[in-house]
Amino acid sequence: MFLKDAFGGIARGFRKRRLAALLWLLNLLLALPVVLPVAAHLRRQLGFSPAGDALLGGFSASLFAEAMRAPDSPSRAVPLLFVLAAAAALLLNTLSAGGVLAVLQGTGEGPLLRRFGQGAGRFFGRFLRAGLTAGVLAAVAIGILGAAFGATERFEDSAWEPMRVVLALARLAAMGLAVVALLTALDYARIALARDDGTRAVRAVFQALVMVLRHPVATLGAWAANAAVLVAVTALYAGLSRNWTPSTGGAILALVVLQQLLMWFRAMMRVGLWATEIDVLARLRPALPAPVPEAALETIAAS
Amino acid sequence: MLRATLPLLLLALPAPAFAALPERAPEVVDYDIRVRLDSNEKRLTGRERIVWRNPSQDTVPDLWFHLYLNAFKSTRTTFYRESGGRLRRDDMPEDAWGYTDVTSLKLADGTDLLKSMTYEQPDDGNGDDQTVARVVLPQPVPPGGSVTLDVEWTAQLPQVFARTGYKRDFFMVGQWFPKLGVYEPAGRRGRSAGGWNCHQFHANSEFYADYGRFRVEITVPSRFVVGATGARVETRPGPDGTTTYVHEQRDVHDFAWTADPKFVEVKDTFSAERDVTPAEYEAAAKLVDRPLAEMKLRDVAITLLIQPNHLPQAQRHLVAAKNGLKWFGLWYGRYPYPTLTVVDPAPGAMGAGGMEYPTLITAGTSFLFNRWPLDRLRLPEEVTIHEFGHQFWYGMVGTNEFEESWLDEGFNTYSTHKVDAASYPAMMELFGFRFFAYEEDRLGNGLQRRFDRIRTPSWGYSPGQYGFNSYGRPALALGTLEATVGETAMARVMRTYHERFRFGHPSSDDFYAVASEVAGRDLRDFFRQVIESPGVLDDAVIQVDSERVSADRGVLEGPDGRKTVTSRDVEKASKDGALYRSTVQLRRLGEVTLPVEVTLNFDGGAPPEKRTFEPGARWARWRYERKERIVSAAIAPRPLDLDRLNDTRRAEPDARAATRWSASLLFVVQQAIAFLGM
Numbered sequence: 001m002f003l004k005d006a007f008g009g010i011a012r013g014f015r016k017r018r019l020a021a022l023l024w025l026l027n028l029l030l031a032l033p034v035v036l037p038v039a040a041h042l043r044r045q046l047g048f049s050p051a052g053d054a055l056l057g058g059f060s061a062s063l064f065a066e067a068m069r070a071p072d073s074p075s076r077a078v079p080l081l082f083v084l085a086a087a088a089a090l091l092l093n094t095l096s097a098g099g100v101l102a103v104l105q106g107t108g109e110g111p112l113l114r115r116f117g118q119g120a121g122r123f124f125g126r127f128l129r130a131g132l133t134a135g136v137l138a139a140v141a142i143g144i145l146g147a148a149f150g151a152t153e154r155f156e157d158s159a160w161e162p163m164r165v166v167l168a169l170a171r172l173a174a175m176g177l178a179v180v181a182l183l184t185a186l187d188y189a190r191i192a193l194a195r196d197d198g199t200r201a202v203r204a205v206f207q208a209l210v211m212v213l214r215h216p217v218a219t220l221g222a223w224a225a226n227a228a229v230l231v232a233v234t235a236l237y238a239g240l241s242r243n244w245t246p247s248t249g250g251a252i253l254a255l256v257v258l259q260q261l262l263m264w265f266r267a268m269m270r271v272g273l274w275a276t277e278i279d280v281l282a283r284l285r286p287a288l289p290a291p292v293p294e295a296a297l298e299t300i301a302a303s
Numbered sequence: 304m305l306r307a308t309l310p311l312l313l314l315a316l317p318a319p320a321f322a323a324l325p326e327r328a329p330e331v332v333d334y335d336i337r338v339r340l341d342s343n344e345k346r347l348t349g350r351e352r353i354v355w356r357n358p359s360q361d362t363v364p365d366l367w368f369h370l371y372l373n374a375f376k377s378t379r380t381t382f383y384r385e386s387g388g389r390l391r392r393d394d395m396p397e398d399a400w401g402y403t404d405v406t407s408l409k410l411a412d413g414t415d416l417l418k419s420m421t422y423e424q425p426d427d428g429n430g431d432d433q434t435v436a437r438v439v440l441p442q443p444v445p446p447g448g449s450v451t452l453d454v455e456w457t458a459q460l461p462q463v464f465a466r467t468g469y470k471r472d473f474f475m476v477g478q479w480f481p482k483l484g485v486y487e488p489a490g491r492r493g494r495s496a497g498g499w500n501c502h503q504f505h506a507n508s509e510f511y512a513d514y515g516r517f518r519v520e521i522t523v524p525s526r527f528v529v530g531a532t533g534a535r536v537e538t539r540p541g542p543d544g545t546t547t548y549v550h551e552q553r554d555v556h557d558f559a560w561t562a563d564p565k566f567v568e569v570k571d572t573f574s575a576e577r578d579v580t581p582a583e584y585e586a587a588a589k590l591v592d593r594p595l596a597e598m599k600l601r602d603v604a605i606t607l608l609i610q611p612n613h614l615p616q617a618q619r620h621l622v623a624a625k626n627g628l629k630w631f632g633l634w635y636g637r638y639p640y641p642t643l644t645v646v647d648p649a650p651g652a653m654g655a656g657g658m659e660y661p662t663l664i665t666a667g668t669s670f671l672f673n674r675w676p677l678d679r680l681r682l683p684e685e686v687t688i689h690e691f692g693h694q695f696w697y698g699m700v701g702t703n704e705f706e707e708s709w710l711d712e713g714f715n716t717y718s719t720h721k722v723d724a725a726s727y728p729a730m731m732e733l734f735g736f737r738f739f740a741y742e743e744d745r746l747g748n749g750l751q752r753r754f755d756r757i758r759t760p761s762w763g764y765s766p767g768q769y770g771f772n773s774y775g776r777p778a779l780a781l782g783t784l785e786a787t788v789g790e791t792a793m794a795r796v797m798r799t800y801h802e803r804f805r806f807g808h809p810s811s812d813d814f815y816a817v818a819s820e821v822a823g824r825d826l827r828d829f830f831r832q833v834i835e836s837p838g839v840l841d842d843a844v845i846q847v848d849s850e851r852v853s854a855d856r857g858v859l860e861g862p863d864g865r866k867t868v869t870s871r872d873v874e875k876a877s878k879d880g881a882l883y884r885s886t887v888q889l890r891r892l893g894e895v896t897l898p899v900e901v902t903l904n905f906d907g908g909a910p911p912e913k914r915t916f917e918p919g920a921r922w923a924r925w926r927y928e929r930k931e932r933i934v935s936a937a938i939a940p941r942p943l944d945l946d947r948l949n950d951t952r953r954a955e956p957d958a959r960a961a962t963r964w965s966a967s968l969l970f971v972v973q974q975a976i977a978f979l980g981m
Contacts, residue, residue: 031972039969049953052948053960070948161610259970
């Protein structure tokens with residue numbers, strides 16, 4: 001069932017290509033400020049240096065390090081820029097969630113951008129509160145898990161060599177599951193708030209979390225199917241990268257186009273996941289019927 | 304510091320005849336040791352008879368010993384204070400101390416010397432450090448004379464984190480017996496007067512000892528599998544559930560052993576006939592300029608002691624050991640011992656890994672490398688070849704690892720890169736990413752390296768700088784020396800150095816002299832700048848451009864009278880052959896100023912021009928007026944140069960490489976941001 005939901009959602013995501021393109025554009029605009037200083041620096045370092053052409057044949061950690069060690073390198077600013085971009089991404093995610101849901105659920109009128117903007121603005125406050133609630137819950141979960149992991153540290157010094165790796169993987173899996181469950185719950189909370197025009201964001205997050213824990217296959221399964229497709233596509237790209245070293249201008253342009261197409265594809269998958277989650281929520285927690293108007297009640301009573 | 308140990312007149316003479324490989328070491332000290340392992344208490348009980356022969360013209364009144372295990376005795380030792388209880392990436396386990404107690408020290412005639420034994424701290428005066436002991440002899444040892452001692456001791460092994468100790472039932476027993484220091488006569492290693500060279504055990508130091516013979520009887524519970532230096536000459540079961548293994552080896556300066564019930568023993572043989580082709584012998588003979596007969600290697604019995612769950616990697620270790628035996632043997636001189644033992648430490652005992660002892664090395668690997676994809680990381684091979692290489696640099700050429708760590712670690716890192724390149728296409732091949740020799744060294748080569756000289760006592764480097772200045776930076780320096788004198792000359796330098804100082808104790812000055820002699824040029828300035836001085840090498844081409852030379856225009860007075868020259872006249876004339884003024888500017892951004900060849904490339908099919916950026920100059924500008932425009936300038940590559948990118952410059956930019964990797968960086972950042980929900 002969850003596979004049917006998942007692939008149905010992905011198909012809808014592919015139909016909403018313009019919406020996905022909007023998300024892709026926002027992603028690009030967030031990433032560019034981080035990368036542009038490095039790109040400018042690399043142009044200065046590699047542009048006039050025939051030695052830098054060795055990078056056309058493949059990545060060299062030492063050559064790249066030499067480029068980034070040059071006196072006017074932005075290597076110190078880049079981590080800060082990334083942190084700022086990450087913070088902006090989290091905020092923008094809150095806005096764009098409202099926009100995406102408004103478009104997918106058919107609320108609002110007018111062209112795509114207008115509906116997106118209306119949804120983003122309308123739900124921002126509630127979605128922000130929901131996001132903060134999920135963040136706090138994530139911190140609590142990580143703290144509890146961290147304490148539990150601390151109790152397992154004594155098993156690391158085992159004569160069985162794989163123990164350390166097994167423990168590390170188990171911890172990663174536990175953390176990952178907790179984070180995925182909370183992020184999925186956040187998605188469902190936001191969908192419910194948008195669908196029902198609810199205002200109680202904190203309550204919505206808890207209700208969604210309970211729903212995820214009660215229906216893990218339906219909820220997390222849809223996420224897993226979506227993630228599996230992304231991993232498969234990424235693996236294909238990694239395989240291609242291994243055997244293809246673009247060195248001409250045309251080939252490099254083709255690489256850039258391919259990479260951005262993949263990001264657009266990723267955005268479509270994200271929209272598809274939203275669409276899946278809307279359907280799952282509708283099945284697990286149908287919307288309450290709209291209240292009957294007073295006048296209609298009187299008419300019924302009179303008849 | 305640098306002195307011309309060989310008269311420079313030698314440079315004017317024809318190339319010297321080579322010295323045949325010494326087959327025997329001077330026998331300065333013999334050890335006859337009996338040791339018993341208490342595997343429950345992790346304790347050794349030992350006794351040894353030491354015969355020391357005075358190699359000098361001095362009358363020596365005392366003996367100095369190393370008691371290395373006392374470095375792990377408490378938090379007050381010099382080792383602990385300097386390391387903070389951490390070596391490489393391993394932490395000292397809590398309350399798992401180690402130490403040596405000498406319980407009896409007598410002359411062969413029974414004269415008790417223990418009462419007169421004192422602990423010495425020649426390096427830092429730390430009264431709590433007991434890693435060096437001194438005994439005054441009732442009768443000094445005359446030149447050429449000898450003294451025989453009987454020593455008894457108990458040693459508590461530490462839990463392993465710094466080379467030696469135990470982990471559960473695994474024991475790596477190194478630096479475990481009271482060992483004499485080295486008496487250096489006047490003239491050796493630049494000494495003006497003879498004396499004992501016996502340093503305390505520092506966090507960053509290794510070891511130094513004299514050559515001789517070892518006969519060691521090791522008694523362990525019978526369930527243990529044992530490996531040790533040298534050949535096993537006897538195995539004796541004991542009446543108490545123990546077995547005694549007797550090993551002997553001559554021409555070495557140390558002895559180590561290991562024991563673990565879980566070891567799987569895999570035996571193989573390096574065959575001088577089968578594992579080396581005639582073409583390889585011939586190529587090596589030509590490279591190092593030695594008769595073919597001198598190149599012949601010997602068969603070596605290899606024993607691999609490997610953990611059971613690493614068995615899929617057994618062949619990798621054996622092949623690596625054989626590659627080491629072949630290439631080190633061909634290039635520097637055959638490995639003279641009949642045995643080689645390779646040890647794979649137990650899980651949790653990686654502190655014992657990556658270490659060298661005469662005829663016994665420890666490697667270290669992980670079960671993760673058993674299968675794809677991590678089996679493409681040749682880390683077991685790298686460590687096996689590197690540790691084997693120490694048989695040459697440290698083992699047979701017995702340099703002082705305390706005072707001149709670069710002579711073993713740097714030499715070995717350089718040699719290992721060459722053996723790796725001869726043996727494997729790349730040391731790492733993972734998802735299209737390849738890692739070659741010098742990559743790691745280059746990654747560590749930055750501006751922060753300008754504060755230390757390579758030639759510095761191992762405890763004297765600025766914080767955190769011992770590793771790079773002992774391993775990577777000297778390897779880059781030797782690679783640069785090779786680029787300077789040529790690959791063939793460098794091969795002959797290294798061969799001659801090994802031949803001359805096999806079973807000896809050379810210093811840096813000895814190497815400098817050999818290098819100058821064999822390369823046929825005075826290399827003192829090279830070594831002064833690169834090894835003896837702090838500072839970095841970073842030469843840069845900062846300008847490469849051309850501009851058209853304009854002819855004069857206007858109303859010109861000349862010998863033929865007045866003439867008016869217009870722009871159209873100039874343009875018409877230039878079509879018949881424009882002239883370009885090309886400028887190349889170079890700068891020295893680092894402190895090191897060595898002569899280097901620069902290649903200038905012009906367009907129009909003109910052959911490249913070569914010029915020298917002279918030593919001592921901080922900058923240079925070269926100008927040309929010719930029909931061809933300059934296309935690029937390239938400084939000859941040298942591994943030690945901090946920045947390859949500024950070693951070459953072209954007149955016209957090419958944005959492809961920058962665009963390609965900026966795009967990939969953008970893609971990675973976009974993925975990370977998408978992961979955050981955007």
